[in-house]
Amino acid sequence: MSTSLKVMKYAFFDLMRSRWVLIYTLFFLAATGGLLYFGDDAAQAVLSTLNLVLLIIPLVALMLGMNHYYYTRDFVQLILTQPVSRPSVFLGQYAGVALPLATAFVVGTGVPFVVYSLTHRIDAGLVLSLLGAGALVSLVFTALAFWLGLANEERARALGLALGVWLALTVVYDGLVLYFIVLAQAYPIEGAVMAASVLNPIDLSRILVLMRLDAAALMGYTGALFSTFLGSTTGALVALAALVVWVAAPVGFGLLAFRRKNF
Amino acid sequence: MVVVDALSKRFGKLEVLKGVSAAFAPGKVTAVIGPNASGKTTLMKCILGLVVPDTGTVTIDGEPARDNPASRKAVGYMPQEPRFPDNLKVSELFEFVQDLRGERPAGLDELIDYFELRPHLNKPLRVLSGGTKQKTSAVLTFLFHPKVLILDEPSAGLDPVASSRLKDRILRERDLGATVILTSHVMSELEELTDEVLFLLEGTVRYAGTLDAIRAGTGERRLERAIAKLMTGEVRLDDGFRLLMSEPRGEVA
Numbered sequence: 001m002s003t004s005l006k007v008m009k010y011a012f013f014d015l016m017r018s019r020w021v022l023i024y025t026l027f028f029l030a031a032t033g034g035l036l037y038f039g040d041d042a043a044q045a046v047l048s049t050l051n052l053v054l055l056i057i058p059l060v061a062l063m064l065g066m067n068h069y070y071y072t073r074d075f076v077q078l079i080l081t082q083p084v085s086r087p088s089v090f091l092g093q094y095a096g097v098a099l100p101l102a103t104a105f106v107v108g109t110g111v112p113f114v115v116y117s118l119t120h121r122i123d124a125g126l127v128l129s130l131l132g133a134g135a136l137v138s139l140v141f142t143a144l145a146f147w148l149g150l151a152n153e154e155r156a157r158a159l160g161l162a163l164g165v166w167l168a169l170t171v172v173y174d175g176l177v178l179y180f181i182v183l184a185q186a187y188p189i190e191g192a193v194m195a196a197s198v199l200n201p202i203d204l205s206r207i208l209v210l211m212r213l214d215a216a217a218l219m220g221y222t223g224a225l226f227s228t229f230l231g232s233t234t235g236a237l238v239a240l241a242a243l244v245v246w247v248a249a250p251v252g253f254g255l256l257a258f259r260r261k262n263f
Numbered sequence: 264m265v266v267v268d269a270l271s272k273r274f275g276k277l278e279v280l281k282g283v284s285a286a287f288a289p290g291k292v293t294a295v296i297g298p299n300a301s302g303k304t305t306l307m308k309c310i311l312g313l314v315v316p317d318t319g320t321v322t323i324d325g326e327p328a329r330d331n332p333a334s335r336k337a338v339g340y341m342p343q344e345p346r347f348p349d350n351l352k353v354s355e356l357f358e359f360v361q362d363l364r365g366e367r368p369a370g371l372d373e374l375i376d377y378f379e380l381r382p383h384l385n386k387p388l389r390v391l392s393g394g395t396k397q398k399t400s401a402v403l404t405f406l407f408h409p410k411v412l413i414l415d416e417p418s419a420g421l422d423p424v425a426s427s428r429l430k431d432r433i434l435r436e437r438d439l440g441a442t443v444i445l446t447s448h449v450m451s452e453l454e455e456l457t458d459e460v461l462f463l464l465e466g467t468v469r470y471a472g473t474l475d476a477i478r479a480g481t482g483e484r485r486l487e488r489a490i491a492k493l494m495t496g497e498v499r500l501d502d503g504f505r506l507l508m509s510e511p512r513g514e515v516a
Binding site for chain 2: 075260262
């Protein structure tokens with residue numbers, strides 16, 4: 001465990017030196033601050049920030065995670081010649097990238113809401129669900145980045161795959177679900193569509209936040225189904241649990257790959 | 264003492280090690296020699312646990328090395344081309360590795376001076392020359408009082424002063440009882456350091472013995488030519504050869 005912490009500390013400081021995390025935090029500060037200041041409506045600001053969460057976080061987490069993975073590959077080799085266990089090195093490295101990214105989002109988005117709440121009433125639960133969803137999405141996509149990196153010796157290939165995953169989950173997925181619904185509208189497809197949303201962490205985070213808003217019109221078909229069939233609370237819990245699985249699974253697969261990897 | 268038993272490793276279609284068994288004795292420098300791509304580095308990385316063998320076992324001082332980080336506590340490794348994080352300074356790297364292991368061994372300052380690294384301590388690793396990186400790597404290798412030294416082309420890129428000092432240090436550790444495993448294509452280095460030779464060809468051990476025995480067996484006094492003869496297969500080495508080697512003079516053709 002202490003090995004993990006030391007590797008994490010190193011990865012963290014290394015990430016800080018590249019300034020990307022700072023820029024990333026400032027970006028969320030500016031975006032959320034601007035939305036709150038000009039829109040003057042907390043719920044609206046949450047919705048707009050949610051769209052950033054769904055697009056920007058996965059992309060940045062994939063790119064920074066992968067960049068860190070390849071950049072430190074040789075150094076990891078040196079670390080592994082020391083008497084340290086592979087799983088603790090992997091977990092430390094992952095945490096050292098994923099946690100700062102999640103924190104950057106939570107701080108960058110949370111601070112403007114806290115400041116806004118000093119003078120206005122806001123729905124704290126809604127903001128917390130947004131922060132939680134964004135943090136979880138950061139963890140999911142950093143884990144995917146590490147896993148893709150481990151599975152591919154070649155950096156360019158892994159980058160291409162990462163972009164493919166991002167496009168598939170953000171754009172293509174919605175289109176496919178819609179297409180499926182149109183094709184199969186004559187049949188009872190609620191179960192299938194709900195299952196489909198569990199397969200997409202981005203959709204899950206959307207459901208998690210919109211469930212709090214009770215804005216069925218904004219949830220899309222999958223979200224509306226969650227709300228109708230499971231109710232807001234159960235729906236949110238199911239979405240949350242599925243997101244946690246989405247963090248654990250790629251971390252677990254990455255761990256297995258890392259244990260067997262030849263350096 | 265390092266013992267490898269029936270190590271096999273395959274990278275895709277390429278079978279790099281085909282059942283390599285060998286024992287590396289303490290207090291001896293054993294050179295692993297063989298043509299490029301004969302599996303030398305893979306063998307070393309298997310011993311270090313960097314490469315996970317498909318079958319076979321590695322034992323370091325009686326402890327199985329597989330999934331056993333503690334077995335690497337007394338192993339020092341000098342890679343062929345050390346690569347360090349660009350942003351760290353030399354002193355920060357030493358700090359990090361000591362922190363990681365939770366050990367602050369005496370002798371860091373002495374090693375820094377020995378390899379003349381003091382003027383470079385505050386430079387980022389990315390600006391260091393290949394030779395200086397190699398010296399940094401040497402300090403890390405010897406810092407934790409290793410009982411097993413694994414040196415992959417250790418003096419590549421070192422100037423004559425540093426290279427001699429490295430060799431002196433290796434011999435000192437050997438005399439103190441360390442197990443030293445070395446690869447090198449530099450014949451003078453082999454000649455100066457080596458006690459035993461493990462000759463690898465296409466992933467199998469073709470010969471284990473002494474340099475003198477190779478000279479005698481190939482009929483070449485110059486080591487480079489003798490080894491070249493082995494590599495090209497001009498001199499066939501079979502199991503019988505090994506027996507002949509132990510005799511004072513062997514006629515083998």
